[in-house]
Amino acid sequence: RLIAWLDRLVDLGCNVLLLGPVFDSMSHGYDTIDYHRVDPRLGTNEDLTDLIEAAHGKGVRVILDGVFNHTGIAYPAFAGLAQTGPSSAEAGMYRLTWADDGTGWAPGTGPADYARFEGQDWLPELDHGSEAVADLVTEVMTTWCGRGVDGWRLDAAYAVDPGFWTRVLPRVRD
Numbered sequence: 001r002l003i004a005w006l007d008r009l010v011d012l013g014c015n016v017l018l019l020g021p022v023f024d025s026m027s028h029g030y031d032t033i034d035y036h037r038v039d040p041r042l043g044t045n046e047d048l049t050d051l052i053e054a055a056h057g058k059g060v061r062v063i064l065d066g067v068f069n070h071t072g073i074a075y076p077a078f079a080g081l082a083q084t085g086p087s088s089a090e091a092g093m094y095r096l097t098w099a100d101d102g103t104g105w106a107p108g109t110g111p112a113d114y115a116r117f118e119g120q121d122w123l124p125e126l127d128h129g130s131e132a133v134a135d136l137v138t139e140v141m142t143t144w145c146g147r148g149v150d151g152w153r154l155d156a157a158y159a160v161d162p163g164f165w166t167r168v169l170p171r172v173r174d
Contacts (some may be wrong), residue, residue: 003032007026007105010058017055017062018153019110030155031066031072035140045147051150061150069135069156070125078114078124083107093136095127117156128164141172 002017009017034086038048052062059113071078077090084090085107086098095115117123127134141152154160 002051006058006060009060015059016061016063016150019065021065021067021155023035023067024124026074028074030067030070031074032067033072033074035136036143049067049147055146058174062148063151063153064144065155066137066141066151066152067155068126068140069128069159070123073122073124092130093126093132095125125159128161134164135165136137138168138171141168144169145172 006017021032022038022042023029023032024039025031026033029039036045036090038045055062068149073079076091081088081096088098093119097113105126115125117125127135154165
């Protein structure tokens with residue numbers, strides 16, 4: 001539906017369209033469950049690609065909202081932790097504290113606790129010291145830039161160590 005509004009955007013003298021979170025999420029967009037799929041409530045990946053192409057045809061750049069400080073609790077890497085455990089690659093992606101009752105971890109016991117973005121139970125924080133998180137964010141950003149996205153607004157940038165971006169952004173720019 002936004003394509004029809006691009007002429008109005010240009011008439012207003014605008015040359016950038018900044019979209020809020022567009023990726024598949026649990027509820028409000030900031031609780032991502034799939035960085036590679038447009039939320040079905042908003043349309044399809046093809047709809048977004050069509051919007052980007054139409055915007056570019058009118059000299060308008062498109063910026064996406066990059067929610068990379070946290071995911072939703074239904075994000076597969078987080079949701080699967082109760083079964084994959086503390087030694088899984090996914091465990092290193094989050095700021096977790098595992099239950100240790102002396103008997104060791106067993107499938108289904110899950111993490112005892114996890115860092116929550118601004119206290120929100122449904123927003124587990126990513127561990128920005130993790131190379132897997134840097135790789136994920138780089139891959140998401142470059143994939144969508146390859147589909148025509150011109151830039152990113154970095155959500156909750158104040159909550160991410162700037163050193164993380166020094167590892168990610170040069171790779172995206174390349």
